Amino acid sequence: xxxxxxxxxxxxxxxxxxxxxxxxxxxxxxxxxxxxxxxxxxxxxxxxxxxxxxxxxxxxxxxxxxxxxxxxxxxxxxxxxxxxxxxxxxxxxxxxxxxxxxxxxxxxxxxxxxxxxxxxxxxxxxxxxxxxxxxxxxxxxxxxxxxxxxxxxxxxxxxxxxxxxxxxxxxxxxxxxxxxxxxxxxxxxxxxxxxxxxxxxxxxxxxxxxxxxxxxxxxxxxxxxxxxxxxxxxxxxxxxxxxxxxxxxxxxxxxxxxxxxxxxxxxxxxxxxxxxxxxxxxxxxxxxxxxxxxxxxxxxxxxxxxxxxxxxxxxxxxxxxxxxxxxxxxxxxxxxxxxxxxxxxxxxxxxxxxxxxxxxxxxxxxxxxxxxxxxxxxxxxxxxxxxxxxxxxxxxxxxxxxxxxxxxxxxxxxxxxxxxxxxxxxxxxxxxxxxxxxxxxxxxxxxxxxxxxxxxxxxxxxxxxxxxxxxxxxxxxxxxxxxxxxxxxxxxxxxxxxxxxxxxxxxxxxxxxxxxxxxxxxxxxxxxx
Amino acid sequence: xxxxxxxxxxxxxxxxxxxxxxxxxxxxxxxxxxxxxxxxxxxxxxxxxxxxxxxxxxxxxxxxxxxxxxxxxxxxxxxxxxxxxxxxxxxxxxxxxxxxxxxxxxxxxxxxxxxxxxxxxxxxxxxxxxxxxxxxxxxxxxxxxxxxxxxxxxxxxxxxxxxxxxxxxxxxxxxxxxxxxxxxxxxxxxxxxxxxxxxxxxxxxxxxxxxxxxxxxxxxxxxxxxxxxxxxxxxxxxxxxxxxxxxxxxxxxxxxxxxxxxxxxxxxxxxxxxxxxxxxxxxxxxxxx
Numbered sequence: 001x002x003x004x005x006x007x008x009x010x011x012x013x014x015x016x017x018x019x020x021x022x023x024x025x026x027x028x029x030x031x032x033x034x035x036x037x038x039x040x041x042x043x044x045x046x047x048x049x050x051x052x053x054x055x056x057x058x059x060x061x062x063x064x065x066x067x068x069x070x071x072x073x074x075x076x077x078x079x080x081x082x083x084x085x086x087x088x089x090x091x092x093x094x095x096x097x098x099x100x101x102x103x104x105x106x107x108x109x110x111x112x113x114x115x116x117x118x119x120x121x122x123x124x125x126x127x128x129x130x131x132x133x134x135x136x137x138x139x140x141x142x143x144x145x146x147x148x149x150x151x152x153x154x155x156x157x158x159x160x161x162x163x164x165x166x167x168x169x170x171x172x173x174x175x176x177x178x179x180x181x182x183x184x185x186x187x188x189x190x191x192x193x194x195x196x197x198x199x200x201x202x203x204x205x206x207x208x209x210x211x212x213x214x215x216x217x218x219x220x221x222x223x224x225x226x227x228x229x230x231x232x233x234x235x236x237x238x239x240x241x242x243x244x245x246x247x248x249x250x251x252x253x254x255x256x257x258x259x260x261x262x263x264x265x266x267x268x269x270x271x272x273x274x275x276x277x278x279x280x281x282x283x284x285x286x287x288x289x290x291x292x293x294x295x296x297x298x299x300x301x302x303x304x305x306x307x308x309x310x311x312x313x314x315x316x317x318x319x320x321x322x323x324x325x326x327x328x329x330x331x332x333x334x335x336x337x338x339x340x341x342x343x344x345x346x347x348x349x350x351x352x353x354x355x356x357x358x359x360x361x362x363x364x365x366x367x368x369x370x371x372x373x374x375x376x377x378x379x380x381x382x383x384x385x386x387x388x389x390x391x392x393x394x395x396x397x398x399x400x401x402x403x404x405x406x407x408x409x410x411x412x413x414x415x416x417x418x419x420x421x422x423x424x425x426x427x428x429x430x431x432x433x434x435x436x437x438x439x440x441x442x443x444x445x446x447x448x449x450x451x452x453x454x455x456x457x458x459x460x461x462x463x464x465x466x467x468x469x470x471x472x473x474x475x476x477x478x479x480x481x482x483x484x485x486x487x488x489x490x491x492x493x494x495x496x497x498x499x500x501x502x503x504x505x506x507x508x509x510x511x512x513x514x515x516x517x518x519x520x521x522x523x524x525x526x527x528x529x
Numbered sequence: 530x531x532x533x534x535x536x537x538x539x540x541x542x543x544x545x546x547x548x549x550x551x552x553x554x555x556x557x558x559x560x561x562x563x564x565x566x567x568x569x570x571x572x573x574x575x576x577x578x579x580x581x582x583x584x585x586x587x588x589x590x591x592x593x594x595x596x597x598x599x600x601x602x603x604x605x606x607x608x609x610x611x612x613x614x615x616x617x618x619x620x621x622x623x624x625x626x627x628x629x630x631x632x633x634x635x636x637x638x639x640x641x642x643x644x645x646x647x648x649x650x651x652x653x654x655x656x657x658x659x660x661x662x663x664x665x666x667x668x669x670x671x672x673x674x675x676x677x678x679x680x681x682x683x684x685x686x687x688x689x690x691x692x693x694x695x696x697x698x699x700x701x702x703x704x705x706x707x708x709x710x711x712x713x714x715x716x717x718x719x720x721x722x723x724x725x726x727x728x729x730x731x732x733x734x735x736x737x738x739x740x741x742x743x744x745x746x747x748x749x750x751x752x753x754x755x756x757x758x759x760x761x762x763x764x765x766x767x768x769x770x771x772x773x774x775x776x777x778x779x780x781x782x783x784x785x786x787x788x789x790x791x792x793x794x795x796x797x798x799x800x801x802x803x804x805x806x807x808x809x810x811x812x813x814x815x816x817x818x
Contacts, residue, residue, distance in 0.1 A: 004629050012617060203613040207670075209579045211630055212602040355580045360540030 001213040005221035006228065013191060013229055022187055023233065030180055030237055034244060181241075181252075184233035185260045186288065189267040192226040196271035197280050205358060215353045223268055223345075230260045254330075255316035258337045259295070262313060265344035266291065272348045275362060290401035297404035313337045367441070369434050380444025381453055387435025388457030388496070392465070395431045399424050421527060425519035429495055429512055432458050436500045451500020455493035463489065484526065491522050530555040530709045531576055531678065536585035538571050538733075545571040547733040549585070553726075558700075558710040560724030562717070562809075564817060568733040569713045570610065573680045576711060577607045589678065603631065606676035610683045612667035616656035620647055620666050623655060624673050631674035641669040646695065661692035668696065672703070679703060682713045697723065717809040727809070729816050737816045741809060748782060748807035748815060755780050756791065757800045767791065772814055780805065782815070 013019050196219075199205035208218050234256055241247040266287060274280035298312035309315040310333040319325040319333065351357045369387075402423060435454030436447055444450050463485040495515035502511025531553040538546040546568045553559045561569050574580040575587055578594045578601060587594045589601045615623060624638045642648045645665035650658070658666065664684070672679060684700065685693040700723055703710060714720050720727050721741045729737040729744075737744060757778040764771065767790075770781040777800075783791065792799060 001630060004626075008626055012615075016617075203609065203611055204615060206574075206579060206609050207607070207613055210577045210602060210605070210607040212599040214599070356540065359574070359580065361543070363541060 001211065002217050002221040002224065005208075005218065006225045009195060009222065009225035010228060013225070019191070026183055026187065026233070027237070027240065029183070030240060031244075033180060034241075034246060181234055181237055181256055182259065184237065185230060185256070185263050188226050188230040188233065188260070189263045189284075191229060192222065192264055192267050193271050193280055193284060195222045195225070196268065197274065197277050200271075200358070201276060209358065216349045219268070219272070219349055219352045223264060226264055227260070230264070234260075249320060252317060252320055254334075255313050255320065258313035258316065258334055258341075261341040262291070262337050263288075265341040265348070268348040269344045269351075272351045272357060273362075289405070290398075293404040294397070294401045297400065297407075309333075311336045369438070372438075380439040380442040380450055383442040384435040384439035384444070384450035384453040385457040387438040388432060388454035389461060391428070391431035391434055391454070391458050392461040394434075395424075395428045396465070398427050398431075402427075421523045422520050425523055426516045428458070428492075429499060429516045429519055432492070432496050433499055433503070433508070433512065436496065436503055440503070447500035447504040448497045449500070451496035451498070451503075452493050454500070455496035456489070458496070459485075459489040459492045462492075488522075491519060495519050530557070530590055531711070532586075532588040533572070533575075534586045534588065536572075536575060536582045536587060538568075538575060538580060539583045544733055546575070546582075549730075549733065549735060551728055551735055551738065553709065553711065555709055556707040557725045558704050558712060558723055560720035560727040561711060561713045561730060562715075562720050562727055562813060563730030567730040569730055570682055571733075572730065573607075573682055573711055573713050577605050577680055578602050579607070603674070604677045606671040606674065606679045608668055608671040608679070608681045608684055610686060612660075612663040614655050614663055614667055614670070617654065619652045619654055620658075621651045623666070624670060627670050628673045633674050637673065637675065641673060644699065645669045661688050664688055665692070665696065668699065676708075678709045678711075680711045680713075683715065684712070685714070685716065685719060693719075717813060721809045729813060731817045737812070744809060744812045745807045748811055752783060752785075752788075753780060753805040753807050753811060754783050754788065754802055755805055756802045758795065758798050759800045760798060762795055762798050766794065772811055780811075782811075 199208065205218075209215055211218070234253065238247055238250060238253065242250075267284060270280055270284050270287065274283060295312040295314050298309050299314040299318055313333070316325075316330065316333045319329060356362055432454050435457065436451050439450035439454075440447060466481060466485055466488075495518055498515045498518075499508070499511050502508050502514075531551075533549050533551045536546055536549040537544065538549075549568070549572060551559075561572060563569050571580060575582055576589070576594075578598045581595060590604060592601050594601045615626075618626065620642065621638060624641060625635050628635055628638065639648070639651075642651050645668055647662060647666055647669070650662065655663065655666065664687075668681075668684065671681075681700065685696050688696065697719060700710065700712065704723065712720065712723060724741060726738060726740050727744060728735050737747070739747075753772065755778065759777070761777060764774075764779055767779075767781060767783070767787060770783055770787065771779050772782060773780045788802070792802075
């Protein structure tokens with residue numbers, strides 16, 4: 001049955017003039033876009049200070065021109081390097097030493113290996129913000145110095161761009177070119193939305209559900225048809241790119257497959273969940289923007305936080321193209337996408353067989369989530385604990401995606417102030433409410449108590465994540481952060497108890513606003529100190 | 530053949546079907562009649578395994594539909610209220626696709642197209658079809674696998690009289706083949722003409738079941754009279770017996786004593802009085818009032 005439905009769907013799609021147009025349009029776009037991209041790269045090379053292309057080494061040159069280091073280097077004619085360890089570096093930064101090179105190893109200047117001639121600088125300014133800059137080193141009178149630092153910055157930007165473009169030319173690869181391949185993934189996901197929503201809106205789904213097969217089989221046939229169409233498209237484009245000399249390895253199909261899996265699972269979820277095209281279109285647009293920001297953002301952080309970058313399947317693209325990848329790394333970088341996709345496919349198949357989603361009035365979002373948590377939790381206490389725990393990844397996903405978007409729009413300082421202080425507080429308090437709602441749906445009466453439990457279960461994974469992240473990035477601050485997280489735990493318990501109390505008294509929105517403001521004030525103090 | 534055993538179906542807080550119990554025999558054409566929102570479509574979607582009961586059991590040919598969904602669905606042909614057809618393919622391609630989905634060959638396609646009067650348009654895309662043609666094609670689609678049980682939801686809804694007659698004749702021909710049929714309809718004369726038995730559904734419950742004759746005989750003990758007055762009169766004294774009102778007239782179920790009382794009370798204002806044979810509409814109005 002699945003095979004028959006698949007054949008029918010694929011026949012319909014491939015014979016559709018709209019699809020053929022989209023397919024040929026993309027084909028033409030790729031052919032024309034690549035020469036345009038080359039011109040763009042050349043112009044980047046000439047305009048010394050900007051490099052927007054993701055590199056394929058273990059760091060990503062985001063934008064050299066706006067470096068925080070530039071004004072300091074311009075003021076100082078000769079720049080002295082202090083070869084210090086991490087802890088000493090931290091102390092120097094605290095004393096407002098303009099810049100320090102933090103390393104656990106001594107630098108050895110090796111002309112055969114250009115990589116070791118690059119030193120990484122850390123600079124501190126207000127709000128303890130740290131930026132990095134890599135500049136070439138020169139040895140003068142047995143001391144390591146940088147002469148004429150402003151020129152060094154210029155040279156570095158040039159080197160960086162040159163290095164990126166050389167790497168691209170050398171290996172006949174271009175990450176940006178490969179990213180073009182993401183285009184058919186989005187088009188095909190749109191097709192899946194049409195396959196599922198179209199059946200729902202035209203009520204042909206009713207006929208399919210009357211067929212002698214399990215509803216999950218029908219859903220699977222639609223998903224597999226989409227995968228097949230994605231496969232045909234991507235392979236066609238890959239072959240084209242291969243003959244254009246842009247792709248050296250067909251192994252990049254794997255991360256593209258992972259990306260399409262994530263997109264298709266998310267689209268399936270939205271299509272099954274939505275009542276109509278309008279709703280599905282709105283939700284999917286927002287989710288695609290968030291997902292894309294998240295995927296690109298996580299990949300851009302590959303150098304800084306490798307494990308975090310594994311959350312995005314695009315990281316695998318960068319790793320494959322840099323030619324440094326092991327089976328262990330493939331596993332690490334695939335697991336988050338596979339888990340997330342499986343989760344969305346599972347939720348979609350559960351929803352697809354529910355009559356409410358096909359015919360009836362769909363339960364409200366809060367009811368659905370609370371129903372899920374209470375089904376897992378069984379008792380009010382467990383429901384609130386599960387709700388609080390699940391609220392962490394949900395908050396994190398929204399916070400990270402929003403942060404990445406805001407970073408591009410407003411820059412680092414405003415994003416830190418606005419996002420971390422205000423938006424994070426509202427997002428977290430909002431998602432924590434799920435724990436209280438699910439406890440109430442499981443029959444819980446003393447809502448402040450369940451609010452407190454939600455706060456506890458939210459704090460636990462959040463604290464672990466913080467400690468893990470801080471330990472990786474700034475080990476010198478670990479104990480200070482642990483102490484701060486204790487106060488954070490108290491904050492979460494207080495705020496959730498307040499929201500629980502408000503929900504019980506019918507003043508949910510008032511107390512949610514109050515809790516969010518308290519949370520925001522706490523974040524502000526945290527950031528300022 | 531089809532048994533609903535205390536079946537309740539809820540959509541959130543809404544109870545669409547409440548303790549619905551009915552037994553449809555093999556080879557029977559069962560008419561399901563009720564006002565809008567009575568739960569007719571929910572009942573037949575449950576019978577086809579499209580919906581799942583909140584409580585209770587549905588047994589089709591000795592098998593619980595919730596437990597043996599695939600086997601049971603293979604025996605059922607379902608025609609929804611709207612044709613719900615794919616519009617891109619031709620009529621023939623559509624029937625071939627559904628025959629294929631049920632694991633059947635294309636032997637019956639020409640016969641079915643002939644039967645529903647679409648032979649000449651067999652190779653035309655469905656998108657060019659009128660509503661009546663789509664409805665006839667949907668009918669052919671629903672029986673493409675030659676099912677033992679057929680479930681038709683408002684098969685003549687919105688069709689012109691000529692097409693309605695064709696569809697009714699077609700259903701009547703299926704009845705002769707000893708197929709078990711559930712016919713869900715708003716049209717009383719359709720239910721009366723085609724059904725072996727009729728179930729009246731109101732607010733999710735079966736309120737009355739019987740053959741058309743049995744149901745009409747329910748009103749026989751109180752004869753139905755049409756009374757025309759010479760001028761508008763206050764009929765509040767017999768309001769409980771009135772089935773319908775017109776400008777200067779009423780239709781009411783009256784015992785001989787009440788007829789006598791009316792003649793005494795309204796006297797010269799009565800222009801005419803005549804006895805009527807009860808119809809299914811009268812029964813429907815009576816049982817759903």
